[in-house]
Amino acid sequence: MKALIAALLCAAALVPARATDNLYRDLGETAGITAVMGDFVDRLKADTVIGHFFKETSRKFLVKQLSDQVCQATGGPCVYDGETMKKSHEKLKIGSADFNRLVEVLQDAMDARQVPFATQRALLARLAPMHRDVVTQP
Numbered sequence: 001m002k003a004l005i006a007a008l009l010c011a012a013a014l015v016p017a018r019a020t021d022n023l024y025r026d027l028g029e030t031a032g033i034t035a036v037m038g039d040f041v042d043r044l045k046a047d048t049v050i051g052h053f054f055k056e057t058s059r060k061f062l063v064k065q066l067s068d069q070v071c072q073a074t075g076g077p078c079v080y081d082g083e084t085m086k087k088s089h090e091k092l093k094i095g096s097a098d099f100n101r102l103v104e105v106l107q108d109a110m111d112a113r114q115v116p117f118a119t120q121r122a123l124l125a126r127l128a129p130m131h132r133d134v135v136t137q138p
């Protein structure tokens with residue numbers, strides 16, 4: 001009986017890890033994530049609504065940081081070594097509308113790379129909690 005309970009607990013503990021690994025794989029692993037993030041940053045810089053936020057930011061730097069962050073957050077082997085979301089965004093005066101626009105731009109980048117809708121939803125769900133650290137204006 002104890003062995004059965006231990007086996008069930010181990011199986012339960014494995015579920016989130018496996019779900020996470022699937023998302024990393026579904027996004028096309030490191031190469032797929034980097035391709036989407038490159039497209040995403042190009043779109044952000046060109047965007048008429050929030051492009052001004054990104055004018056001074058190095059494309060290479062942001063693509064690398066976002067790729068590492070997404071790779072790590074979806075169970076991939078990368079290590080994100082950048083600033084916390086709070087620290088890196090606190091002086092930028094980002095509002096909810098800016099955040100929502102960024103999500104739309106990310107969806108456009110994922111659509112362009114044929115990332116399946118369910119995979120898009122799963123990634124957005126993982127990023128959504130960052131809203132509280134990024135948005136500092138109404």
Ligand code: HEM
Nearest residue numbers: 050053054057065066069082083088098099102127130134
């Ligand atoms: C879930 C939402 C977001 C995520 C996951 C995210 C992620 C990141 C990451 C990983 C960095 C690099 C941090 C570092 O290593 O220093 C960064 C920087 C930056 N983010 Fe975000 N971000 C989000 C939302 C936003 C929004 C809504 C805006 C503005 C509309 C924004 C504007 C910027 C800018 C301008 C920088 C560069 C700051 C600099 O040049 O040092 N971010 N973001």
